[in-house]
Amino acid sequence: MALSTLDPALQAICLLAVDPQGLGGLCLRGGPGPARDGLLARLRQALPPDAPWRRLPLQIDDDRLLGGLDLGLSLAAGRPVRQAGLLSEAAGGVLLLPMAERVGPSLAAKLAAALEPGASHLCVVALDEGQPDEAPLPASLLERLALIANPPAGDLLASLTGSSPAPGLPLDLAEARRRLPTIPYDDATVQALCGTAAALGLTSMRPPWQAWRAACAAAAIAGHDAVTQGDAELAARLVLAPRARALPQAPAEPAAEPAAESAPAPEASAPAEPYPPEAATTEAASPEPSDGEPPAQDLQSQMIAATQAAIPPGLLDSLAGALSTGGAGSGRRGAAAHPARSGRPLASRRGPLRTGSRLDLLATLRAAIPWQRLRGDERDQQGPGPAPTRLLLRRDDFHIKRYRRPEASTTVFVVDASGSQALNRLAEAKGAVELLLADCYVRRDRVALIAFRGSGAETLLAPTRSLVRARRSLSGLPGGGGTPLAAGIEAAWLLGRSLQSAQGGRAQLVFLTDARANIARDGSPGRPQAMQDALAAAQRLRAAGLASVLIDTSPRPQPAAMALAQAMAARYVPLPQGQAAEVYAAVSAAV
Amino acid sequence: MSSTPFPFSAIVGQDELKLAILIAAVEPAIGGLLVLGDRGTGKSTAVRGLAALLPRMRAVQGCRYHCDPAATARCEDCMRLKAGGRLKTEQRPVPVVDLPLGASEDRVLGALDLERALSQGIKVFEPGLLARAHRGFLYIDEVNLLEDHLVDLLIDVAASGENVIEREGLSVRHPARFVLVGSGNPEEGELRPQLLDRFGLSVEVKTPTEIAQRVAVVRRRDAFERDPAGFCGQWAKADAKVRRQILLARQRLADVALDDAILQRAAELCVAVGSDGLRGELTLMRAARALAALQAAPEVTPVHLRQIAVPALRHRLRRNPLDDTASGERIERAVAELWH
Numbered sequence: 001m002a003l004s005t006l007d008p009a010l011q012a013i014c015l016l017a018v019d020p021q022g023l024g025g026l027c028l029r030g031g032p033g034p035a036r037d038g039l040l041a042r043l044r045q046a047l048p049p050d051a052p053w054r055r056l057p058l059q060i061d062d063d064r065l066l067g068g069l070d071l072g073l074s075l076a077a078g079r080p081v082r083q084a085g086l087l088s089e090a091a092g093g094v095l096l097l098p099m100a101e102r103v104g105p106s107l108a109a110k111l112a113a114a115l116e117p118g119a120s121h122l123c124v125v126a127l128d129e130g131q132p133d134e135a136p137l138p139a140s141l142l143e144r145l146a147l148i149a150n151p152p153a154g155d156l157l158a159s160l161t162g163s164s165p166a167p168g169l170p171l172d173l174a175e176a177r178r179r180l181p182t183i184p185y186d187d188a189t190v191q192a193l194c195g196t197a198a199a200l201g202l203t204s205m206r207p208p209w210q211a212w213r214a215a216c217a218a219a220a221i222a223g224h225d226a227v228t229q230g231d232a233e234l235a236a237r238l239v240l241a242p243r244a245r246a247l248p249q250a251p252a253e254p255a256a257e258p259a260a261e262s263a264p265a266p267e268a269s270a271p272a273e274p275y276p277p278e279a280a281t282t283e284a285a286s287p288e289p290s291d292g293e294p295p296a297q298d299l300q301s302q303m304i305a306a307t308q309a310a311i312p313p314g315l316l317d318s319l320a321g322a323l324s325t326g327g328a329g330s331g332r333r334g335a336a337a338h339p340a341r342s343g344r345p346l347a348s349r350r351g352p353l354r355t356g357s358r359l360d361l362l363a364t365l366r367a368a369i370p371w372q373r374l375r376g377d378e379r380d381q382q383g384p385g386p387a388p389t390r391l392l393l394r395r396d397d398f399h400i401k402r403y404r405r406p407e408a409s410t411t412v413f414v415v416d417a418s419g420s421q422a423l424n425r426l427a428e429a430k431g432a433v434e435l436l437l438a439d440c441y442v443r444r445d446r447v448a449l450i451a452f453r454g455s456g457a458e459t460l461l462a463p464t465r466s467l468v469r470a471r472r473s474l475s476g477l478p479g480g481g482g483t484p485l486a487a488g489i490e491a492a493w494l495l496g497r498s499l500q501s502a503q504g505g506r507a508q509l510v511f512l513t514d515a516r517a518n519i520a521r522d523g524s525p526g527r528p529q530a531m532q533d534a535l536a537a538a539q540r541l542r543a544a545g546l547a548s549v550l551i552d553t554s555p556r557p558q559p560a561a562m563a564l565a566q567a568m569a570a571r572y573v574p575l576p577q578g579q580a581a582e583v584y585a586a587v588s589a590a591v
Numbered sequence: 592m593s594s595t596p597f598p599f600s601a602i603v604g605q606d607e608l609k610l611a612i613l614i615a616a617v618e619p620a621i622g623g624l625l626v627l628g629d630r631g632t633g634k635s636t637a638v639r640g641l642a643a644l645l646p647r648m649r650a651v652q653g654c655r656y657h658c659d660p661a662a663t664a665r666c667e668d669c670m671r672l673k674a675g676g677r678l679k680t681e682q683r684p685v686p687v688v689d690l691p692l693g694a695s696e697d698r699v700l701g702a703l704d705l706e707r708a709l710s711q712g713i714k715v716f717e718p719g720l721l722a723r724a725h726r727g728f729l730y731i732d733e734v735n736l737l738e739d740h741l742v743d744l745l746i747d748v749a750a751s752g753e754n755v756i757e758r759e760g761l762s763v764r765h766p767a768r769f770v771l772v773g774s775g776n777p778e779e780g781e782l783r784p785q786l787l788d789r790f791g792l793s794v795e796v797k798t799p800t801e802i803a804q805r806v807a808v809v810r811r812r813d814a815f816e817r818d819p820a821g822f823c824g825q826w827a828k829a830d831a832k833v834r835r836q837i838l839l840a841r842q843r844l845a846d847v848a849l850d851d852a853i854l855q856r857a858a859e860l861c862v863a864v865g866s867d868g869l870r871g872e873l874t875l876m877r878a879a880r881a882l883a884a885l886q887a888a889p890e891v892t893p894v895h896l897r898q899i900a901v902p903a904l905r906h907r908l909r910r911n912p913l914d915d916t917a918s919g920e921r922i923e924r925a926v927a928e929l930w931h
Contacts (some may be wrong), residue, residue: 008741045696060697105736109692112732115596117816140733188804203798204631209809254696343757358695361703362760468777494793504699 003171003221004234007401011218012149012238013039016491017046018121018176018217020094023210024115027100027126027137030384031399033152038089045127048335052093054086058102065110070396091120099536100137108138148242176220183216183225194301196236199304201246211239225368229299233306241307244494351400363399368392387503410446410463410499411436411587413490416513417453418483418552428512430474432583433461448495448535449474452482452488455523459495482525485517486533489541489568497545508547510587514554531560550573551586593744595819599640600829602633603807604799610882611792611832611902612641615770617840618881621791621874623749623771625782625906627735628796631806634774638730642687644830646838648726652679655688655718656725656765666765686771687787688720688728690737699741700756701763721754724769734773735782742786745771749789774859791874792899793906797921798826840884848890849876856930863925866907874903900926 003011009028016026028036042051057063067085082521086095086108097103097111103126114120126145128137135140148308190212197208251516258505348360350367375392413433436447449461461473488511496507517530523535541548548570552561557574565572573586596662602609608626615624625635644855650657665673672678691698701719720729731737737745754767773790775782787793790913799805815822823830854876861871871890879895888895905918
């Protein structure tokens with residue numbers, strides 16, 4: 001059975017089993033289920049039998065990950081007991097990372113360091129269970145995993161298992177592992193891979209390298225003496241296509257067409273058929289040995305076409321979205337559940353020793369010392385224990401360190417971008433946002449921007465500290481249309497609430513509007529209803545306890561704006577001729 | 592694959608980065624190096640390659656901070672060793688220490704040695720990453736995402752060259768002088784200006800856009816992975832040349848003449864671009880001198896100054912949030928106006 005007839009996810013599994021350390025790992029997207037379990041079982045079976053297979057829980061602490069002192073055992077035994085770290089335990093095998101989309105930046109950094117060439121021989125299988133619109137796993141980690149795949153749909157897997165009774169892979173991977181070092185370097189293929197990566201907008205140097213390794217592994221599986229074009233195309237589809245940031249602008253050459261035509265969106269439309277571009281691949285590959293090497297240019301354009309066919313529809317949109325809303329913010333998600341583990345130290349407190357909390361040794365000893373004689377007597381009465389220790393510690397001696405993390409404060413601008421406001425106010429709001437950002441990054445504060453116009457509100461700038469990104473998203477802020485004030489306030493309320501619940505941050509809302517609402521909450525026009533909805537939303541804002549400032553931008557102070565400010569308990573600042581600098585001054589005075 | 596790092600001279604392109612690293616190796620007083628740019632551009636490869644290439648250093652044997660035997664100020668360990676007789680010395684490689692993003696304060700600063708406190712009941716200081724990086728390089732990937740309290744610590748230690756610990760009943764101070772190398776992608780977060788200013792040079796790296804260069808990167812990496820020893824052997828000659836260049840430059844550094852006219856020019860440039868503080872002039876002067884020493888020039892010429900102006904000043908300009916012009920261009924423009 002040839003490699004190219006398999007489902008892409010199975011292809012990825014095969015490649016990974018042949019060269020686990022060289023490829024670094026695999027990111028498997030999609031929720032848990034039999035398809036994913038089947039893939040993992042196959043991978044485990046295909047690896048050498050003695051290769052370790054470890055699961056990495058998200059809440060792992062540094063001692064367990066990198067190795068350190070096992071405190072519980074040490075206390076019981078009365079001598080230091082060391083434990084090996086999970087990273088060294090998994091060396092030479094696979095480290096399974098469930099719920100990879102929730103990995104924090106610090107764990108990602110440690111894994112990325114372990115995946116550096118020569119650091120430790122590790123292979124990470126990240127199970128990304130996030131929804132498609134959620135931010136993917138941290139970029140520093142994703143960058144180092146060569147392969148990205150989606151588990152096949154259930155019926156496809158069933159049909160595959162039906163064809164091969166044993167749940168193993170229908171290929172001789174042990175033989176392929178032996179062949180792998182003998183595959184020679186091929187300049188034309190590398191050139192084509194580099195060109196393809198460049199055409200897909202991949203600036204990093206890692207993807208072409210990873211694609212080359214994948215091509216070598218594919219050649220080893222197929223039993224080729226050198227990397228053929230088919231191998232290279234397969235590698236490009238598996239490694240380069242899921243990372244594409246741009247669609248290649250290659251002219252449609254005749255050689256490229258069969259591949260592009262015969263390959264509609266691979267997983268979505270025709271899952272039960274063997275992998276479509278296979279026909280084109282074999283066609284192109286078969287004349288090759290007799291012709292000698294085709295010119296690199298041809299190779300590259302064919303490869304681009306094959307890769308392009310493998311780019312799932314909608315991928316580019318989701319990538320663009322991920323780029324602008326940024327999965328790069330540090331530790332937003334999942335951070336609220338943990339007490340602060342770092343920051344300025346506070347006095348330690350008696351408490352149980354749990355994962356994530358750190359023992360204050362001195363306070364613990366200090367608490368234990370007064371009881372030593374009593375406890376010693378007690379122990380002597382009970383007969384000698386298993387290991388007589390000098391110091392008798394009890395659970396209730398434990399003192400836990402506590403830290404205070406500085407509050408992250410976020411300023412959310414809610415800008416009226418409707419027709420009555422668009423002309424001059426938008427420019428001023430943009431200027432104020434940038435001025436505030438320049439000041440914010442000194443204090444490590446963040447800024448967000450919501451604009452409302454037409455029929456709804458839109459978060460144009462997710463909370464960020466990056467001036468570069470803010471400037472980019474502000475430059476394209478459109479204006480015009482009705483004034484859906486209620487929608488704007490509601491969007492601000494949602495964002496503000498999520499900010500305040502995440503790690504106890506503080507949100508400050510700044511409204512720039514003339515409060516002339518004319519679109520109601522349900523999107524229908526009409527002033528009275530719109531104003532009533534806006535006031536209702538404003539009261540909800542007040543109930544949530546969000547601090548806000550309302551800057552009235554109409555030519556003369558509006559009673560409606562004053563009423564709105566009162567409803568949301570906001571500071572009311574009339575700024576008829578407000579320039580960016582004045583808006584900024586008003587906001588920083590309020591903050 | 593083994594722990595042999597990729598040879599420094601085999602890195603394709605990235606000339607500005609390589610030059611800045613060499614300058615930092617010749618003149619550690621330059622105060623660190625900031626590398627901004629995309630992922631996968633060979634930042635960490637270059638830093639690790641350089642450390643492997645540097646000659647081994649002499650250090651006091653048994654000192655936890657591997658002090659220089661010739662140093663006048665002695666650390667706690669050296670004092671103790673000295674009291675016991677003559678100091679023994681050993682040769683050891685120049686350390687390159689990674690500071691991971693989520694590192695705890697204990698790991699960075701050092702902390703009470705839990706093992707010995709538990710087993711022997713004695714209070715011993717266990718040195719952290721800063722102690723390990725003494726006289727070497729401290730490399731921080733994604734420095735712009737580093738947590739604030741760690742940034743504060745680093746600023747303090749990098750400025751004073753000394754790590755002071757007052758916690759857990761410990762009161763320890765030890766030398767920690769290192770070249771801070773930070774890298775990051777500015778799109779993911781800004782760096783505080785206080786920390787920015789501590790970096791001597793700032794380099795912007797880009798991935799090579801030419802296909803030929805990218806192919807060369809993959810080709811060399813492939814050759815390296817297949818046969819690390821053989822590949823390093825091929826590049827050993829080039830690496831040795833770089834090593835000789837660094838060693839000679841270090842010797843020459845003190846003898847490189849620096850004219851008052853050059854200093855005048857440096858000051859004029861700093862005033863023209865409006866850099867904050869005096870660190871700009873100092874860095875410009877030191878970097879130009881190191882560059883002259885690397886090129887075996889007897890004195891610093893305006894050409895050296897010009898070559899180093901952008902990396903030395905790029906990150907020191909007062910930011911105007913409403914002005915989009917890249918800092919590098921602003922400096923180039925000022926250089927062109929001032930010196931024609």
